[in-house]
Amino acid sequence: MARYQAILAYDGSGFQGSQRQANIRTVQGEFEKALGTLNWSAHAVILSGRTDSGVHATGQVVAFDLEWAHSADALLHALNANLPHDLAVRSLSLASEDFHPRFDAVSRKYRYRLFGDAIRDPLREKFLWRVHPPVDGNALSQNAGVFLGTHDFAAFGSPTTPKGTTTRTVTESEWKQMPDGEWRYEVRADAFLYRMVRRLVFAQVSLAQGRLSAADIQRALAKQGKFPTGMAPAQGLTLVEVMYGSKDPI
Amino acid sequence: MARYQAILAYDGSGFQGSQRQANIRTVQGEFEKALGTLNWSAHAVILSGRTDSGVHATGQVVAFDLEWAHSADALLHALNANLPHDLAVRSLSLASEDFHPRFDAVSRKYRYRLFGDAIRDPLREKFLWRVHPPVDGNALSQNAGVFLGTHDFAAFGSPTTPKGTTTRTVTESEWKQMPDGEWRYEVRADAFLYRMVRRLVFAQVSLAQGRLSAADIQRALAKQGKFPTGMAPAQGLTLVEVMYGSKDPI
Numbered sequence: 302m303a304r305y306q307a308i309l310a311y312d313g314s315g316f317q318g319s320q321r322q323a324n325i326r327t328v329q330g331e332f333e334k335a336l337g338t339l340n341w342s343a344h345a346v347i348l349s350g351r352t353d354s355g356v357h358a359t360g361q362v363v364a365f366d367l368e369w370a371h372s373a374d375a376l377l378h379a380l381n382a383n384l385p386h387d388l389a390v391r392s393l394s395l396a397s398e399d400f401h402p403r404f405d406a407v408s409r410k411y412r413y414r415l416f417g418d419a420i421r422d423p424l425r426e427k428f429l430w431r432v433h434p435p436v437d438g439n440a441l442s443q444n445a446g447v448f449l450g451t452h453d454f455a456a457f458g459s460p461t462t463p464k465g466t467t468t469r470t471v472t473e474s475e476w477k478q479m480p481d482g483e484w485r486y487e488v489r490a491d492a493f494l495y496r497m498v499r500r501l502v503f504a505q506v507s508l509a510q511g512r513l514s515a516a517d518i519q520r521a522l523a524k525q526g527k528f529p530t531g532m533a534p535a536q537g538l539t540l541v542e543v544m545y546g547s548k549d550p551i
Numbered sequence: 552m553a554r555y556q557a558i559l560a561y562d563g564s565g566f567q568g569s570q571r572q573a574n575i576r577t578v579q580g581e582f583e584k585a586l587g588t589l590n591w592s593a594h595a596v597i598l599s600g601r602t603d604s605g606v607h608a609t610g611q612v613v614a615f616d617l618e619w620a621h622s623a624d625a626l627l628h629a630l631n632a633n634l635p636h637d638l639a640v641r642s643l644s645l646a647s648e649d650f651h652p653r654f655d656a657v658s659r660k661y662r663y664r665l666f667g668d669a670i671r672d673p674l675r676e677k678f679l680w681r682v683h684p685p686v687d688g689n690a691l692s693q694n695a696g697v698f699l700g701t702h703d704f705a706a707f708g709s710p711t712t713p714k715g716t717t718t719r720t721v722t723e724s725e726w727k728q729m730p731d732g733e734w735r736y737e738v739r740a741d742a743f744l745y746r747m748v749r750r751l752v753f754a755q756v757s758l759a760q761g762r763l764s765a766a767d768i769q770r771a772l773a774k775q776g777k778f779p780t781g782m783a784p785a786q787g788l789t790l791v792e793v794m795y796g797s798k799d800p801i
Contacts, residue, residue: 310673311674381671390670420631420642421631421636421639422639423638424562424678426636427678
């Protein structure tokens, strides 16, 4: 028996989130089904963190214990042959036997994609949020830095454990302009609160549409003001990377 | 009663092609359902041409007759409010009463997207063909021009009417390299045979993987050789534009 680590990619549209739940199609559930075809007998796989219903991933990390007589590469291909079309293993390797994708992670990075358009656009709206009225891209770019550093993000999400801390450290927060009117937000932190990225995006879009001021956001970060609730839709969000420092470079 | 022309966009994944068929979800069927909510009474809408099951569009053109008391803009928004999430009207205007999207079209343009990767990639494979072994991009770029001009494309598709001509005039045939290993093929012709773009792409990929020679393709174009059958998958293909010359600029 050995522990393996794998990077998973999925189109979140067809999953009700990542965590296994009875009688519901989830990433963990489908992954464990594929492992089951390889005589996997452990109790559960471990994910780096939860993604909500409809949220995508290109860099979700999972660990599992398996008796496997062949190469890691052969295991990757065996899993991909048994996984559904919207979920795949992108890379796979042996891990140390105490590797834990959630506890050992030192940072997570998410990407959020949006574009401005008054009219529905089915192909783009599969993976991007259509925003109207259009956003002021300069406002997005100039204000994103306000989240950098260590703050109490209680106004922007819920703790991941009951009564857990709502303090997080954001080390990257940047908007990039892409072709065809797309704006792409990349944000990295040690960890995120539930729904935090979607709330950060919603607040920034509200600002860039003139419905909120930079001072409103600063007050919310300082816990000195109430914050208008709102959350950007799931389909624009992708978990792109989980980092493990020197311990378990995956 | 007036005739309107509209540009439709759709994610083809959820449609069994464009043409109405009983008890099957098609683009035409869903569009006529939305029109039905606006007291539409004509027999059928007219499309610029057929797209196969799974093929997308950003520039499908449709015409229909409707009694409508408000503006074209109001009609666009009324239709979009009644169309499903994977189908939308991107623009809409009044047309001359004899405008025919198929007979009046002077050219059609398609785009095909692919990338090379040995490992499945669910997010990209929604709209791109994953090709393995990887293609030689220079071979794609350098050979695409062979299809330009007027040829008998019988080796690359079936006529659109029984015993119809298989001669077509290609005016654009070009591969562009995109970020992240993507290659994008853009091809324009007066009209296309059934499955023609997907067969052109398959042949070019076979060439760029070293499984076919430029001479093989030239012989097939000259109808002097048999051609290995094969068709690139539907999800990489998008109908991007239909042109109408000076008559009905849409």
